[in-house]
Amino acid sequence: MNFIKRGLLSVVRKKGKSIILFAVIFVLGNLIAGAISIQQATKSVENTIKTKLGSVATVEFDYESADKTGEFDFSNMTFLSVDQIKKIGEQPAVKYYDYSTTAYSSSKTVKRYEVEDAAIMGGMNQFQVKGIHYAPVLDFAEGKGKIVDGRIFNQEEIDKDQNVAIISDKLAEKNNLHVGDTMVFQTEVYAAEFSENGQLEVTDTRDFVLEIVGIFEQTAAKKEDNKDNKKEKDVQKMFMDTEYLNTIYTSAGVVNAENDFSSEAFLKANPELSEKDVPNDPMYTPIYVLKSPEDIETFKTDIKDLMPKNYIVKTTADEYDSIAAPIKSMSKLSSYVLIVSVIAAVLIIGLVVLLFLRDRKHELGIYLSLGERKGKVLGQVMLEVLIVSIVGITLSVFSGNYLARGVSDTLLQSQTEETSTNEQMFSSMGSYALQTDVTTEDVAEAYQVKLDSNYVLLFYGIGLGAIFLSTAIPLIYIVRLNPKKIMM
Amino acid sequence: MAILETKNVNYYYQDGDQRRYILKDTSVSFEKGKFYTILGQSGSGKTTFLSLISALDQPKEGEILYNNENIKQIGYEKYRRNDIGIIFQSYNLVPYLTAVENVLVPMSITDNSLPTDVKTVAYNLLDYIGLGKSKADRLVTMLSGGEQQRVAIARALATNVEIILADEPTGNLDEEMEQEIVTIFKKLAHEHDKCVIVVTHSNEIAQQSDQTFYLSKGSLVPHE
Ligand SMILES: Nc1ncnc2c1ncn2[C@@H]1O[C@H](COP(=O)(O)OP(=O)(O)OP(=O)(O)O)[C@@H](O)[C@H]1O
Ligand SMILES: [Mg+2]
Numbered sequence: 001m002n003f004i005k006r007g008l009l010s011v012v013r014k015k016g017k018s019i020i021l022f023a024v025i026f027v028l029g030n031l032i033a034g035a036i037s038i039q040q041a042t043k044s045v046e047n048t049i050k051t052k053l054g055s056v057a058t059v060e061f062d063y064e065s066a067d068k069t070g071e072f073d074f075s076n077m078t079f080l081s082v083d084q085i086k087k088i089g090e091q092p093a094v095k096y097y098d099y100s101t102t103a104y105s106s107s108k109t110v111k112r113y114e115v116e117d118a119a120i121m122g123g124m125n126q127f128q129v130k131g132i133h134y135a136p137v138l139d140f141a142e143g144k145g146k147i148v149d150g151r152i153f154n155q156e157e158i159d160k161d162q163n164v165a166i167i168s169d170k171l172a173e174k175n176n177l178h179v180g181d182t183m184v185f186q187t188e189v190y191a192a193e194f195s196e197n198g199q200l201e202v203t204d205t206r207d208f209v210l211e212i213v214g215i216f217e218q219t220a221a222k223k224e225d226n227k228d229n230k231k232e233k234d235v236q237k238m239f240m241d242t243e244y245l246n247t248i249y250t251s252a253g254v255v256n257a258e259n260d261f262s263s264e265a266f267l268k269a270n271p272e273l274s275e276k277d278v279p280n281d282p283m284y285t286p287i288y289v290l291k292s293p294e295d296i297e298t299f300k301t302d303i304k305d306l307m308p309k310n311y312i313v314k315t316t317a318d319e320y321d322s323i324a325a326p327i328k329s330m331s332k333l334s335s336y337v338l339i340v341s342v343i344a345a346v347l348i349i350g351l352v353v354l355l356f357l358r359d360r361k362h363e364l365g366i367y368l369s370l371g372e373r374k375g376k377v378l379g380q381v382m383l384e385v386l387i388v389s390i391v392g393i394t395l396s397v398f399s400g401n402y403l404a405r406g407v408s409d410t411l412l413q414s415q416t417e418e419t420s421t422n423e424q425m426f427s428s429m430g431s432y433a434l435q436t437d438v439t440t441e442d443v444a445e446a447y448q449v450k451l452d453s454n455y456v457l458l459f460y461g462i463g464l465g466a467i468f469l470s471t472a473i474p475l476i477y478i479v480r481l482n483p484k485k486i487m488m
Numbered sequence: 489m490a491i492l493e494t495k496n497v498n499y500y501y502q503d504g505d506q507r508r509y510i511l512k513d514t515s516v517s518f519e520k521g522k523f524y525t526i527l528g529q530s531g532s533g534k535t536t537f538l539s540l541i542s543a544l545d546q547p548k549e550g551e552i553l554y555n556n557e558n559i560k561q562i563g564y565e566k567y568r569r570n571d572i573g574i575i576f577q578s579y580n581l582v583p584y585l586t587a588v589e590n591v592l593v594p595m596s597i598t599d600n601s602l603p604t605d606v607k608t609v610a611y612n613l614l615d616y617i618g619l620g621k622s623k624a625d626r627l628v629t630m631l632s633g634g635e636q637q638r639v640a641i642a643r644a645l646a647t648n649v650e651i652i653l654a655d656e657p658t659g660n661l662d663e664e665m666e667q668e669i670v671t672i673f674k675k676l677a678h679e680h681d682k683c684v685i686v687v688t689h690s691n692e693i694a695q696q697s698d699q700t701f702y703l704s705k706g707s708l709v710p711h712e
Contacts, residue, residue, distance in 0.1 A: 001585070001592035013584040366580050369544060370594045371569025484544035487576055488535050488655060 003376040007383035025392030028345040033400020035338035036459050041449045042331035048446040053316040055290040066310040078308040085286045088303045093295035098134035099284035103255045105129050105185040113170040128247045131255025150179035150214035161253020165210035168245040169217045182211045187258040189265040204265040256282050324443050350470035357474050365486030393463040405449045490517035491683050497550035510536045512706035523677035524685045525694040528703030534687045542574050542653050543567045573644025575654035579636040581628040587639045588624040591646050598647040613642040634665035654686045
């Protein structure tokens, strides 16, 4: 009848106590298991989404902080120079970078590609002409699109401001365009004010010609719309896709020349305006693709002194904060629940075990009076608690996980509804240059409570750790037991 | 030759800054094959004395020798485990174990070599003390007081020790049962060569013992 046998018999024969201890451990175990499940799920979402978002940064003028008082003189604003853009681009954290400039041009011969029933852009046959510096095209390097015919630009074409173009397969198909064909676009200069019939008159115009060297295909993941409540999002996404498919990539020099012409012609037509009112310098939005998401922080600190006043770094990681707000709040909530329930478990289980031990004072005194080593008496108590705990913990591995699914479904749903409305209001505030098509819905989809070995091991670790901690108090009690006082 | 001996043992309780002596310079010795009783008024210190020779407490001064070795040297826990068996007034059995399981407890604790078939030994012991197989397999909470004390005696004997110590073992039993238990003690001393030391209030029991000590004012004096 050694201490192990005694422990086993004690658990089996004193069913009432075993059941009480089991119930306590099971309830607390469910809390802990649920919290860990949610934690793990939120962490894996963070990883998935952050990889999806990538590690892209841009440097922007920070209107909010510059104009805090509302008295900032924007004519004194310093611009990001090409030199500064290049210096920042030479940072070790940068994989590659581009700075582009955009013109909106129309065409008499090339027709916009539109999704069948979309009459959104009714009448306006305008194209976003994107002048770039990075010859392999950042969008393609980042997997937003890929060349399906022809080729990307070469550095010489970019450096020499050649009239080369890459267009989308959809646009090519619609206009029956092929590699080697040329397209004619018009740069239109509008009047400064609306005319009497409510239209902006075109005051000047000139043509420019682009030769197609490559055709790209959009590669952004096409998602099935399985839910009706996604309608609104779909319209927004469709609009963005359409814009992208009507984008024409060319060298930055071409766009700069057109923009120069525009502002000069505008100044000529409006002699009362000075050059200061119509900035002539190209306003570039640099895009820096970093080597890895971990580089974001170093990048931010490294370039602090390279940026002009009032400029800030925006990264796709910032985007994560707004997209994943529901996940973040769940992660926070679950870590609170985890901490509180571990502390509660240690205290409550400790107290329950202590109460039971006081009840068994006599029995423990008997063992000690018979010359049993204190370590073995302790061992028996630990064993009893462990047997019950392992049963309780093992059952709560599954039930806690199951519970977490239910709880996070409800939480996520209510949180997503809340933030989607917010998100729509604020989406214009995010950096346009870093726009991603990763949405709160993607986050919700990526969120999955899993029952994997990681979770099981972590839970057993934390659970058993808490049990051992909680038996520390009773341990002191046993060490201090005086058999003479108890027995005689 | 003495198996158990106390040499100038002092014991006191600290009462404020006063020492209240319970035992003063106590030197007695006990031999194998004898049944001893210790008498004394309530509060005279009988239980205290027993707790010292059973190593549940330590003397403030002096030493207790087992086979001429100080039990402090042997180690109190080890001494309790291997050299003595104790019987208490309130039987002190493990409530969720059966009678035979209670007897098996010290057998798993002791370092003494025991027959391999400990279970048979335990059943035989209980049978010898007067508890048949059906009662031996009962939870001890379902036995009468007398039966429970028999289990306690069997437990004290289970580790094959030479010294049996008992503190008022029949205090909760009727006279008939008391006599049966005393008979067992006599048999243990005389037929099995044990040294049996029993603290009691009963003169009848004392009269049946080989030697009685009277505890009074801190000293143990042999009676008659
Ligand atoms: N922990 C203690 N602190 C102080 N005094 C104590 C303590 N334990 C016992 N005493 C005192 O020591 C004296 C001896 O006690 P002990 O229990 O040895 O007496 P006893 O002879 O066994 O009495 P009884 O016949 O009633 O069992 C008593 O006066 C008691 O009050
Ligand atoms: Mg007493």
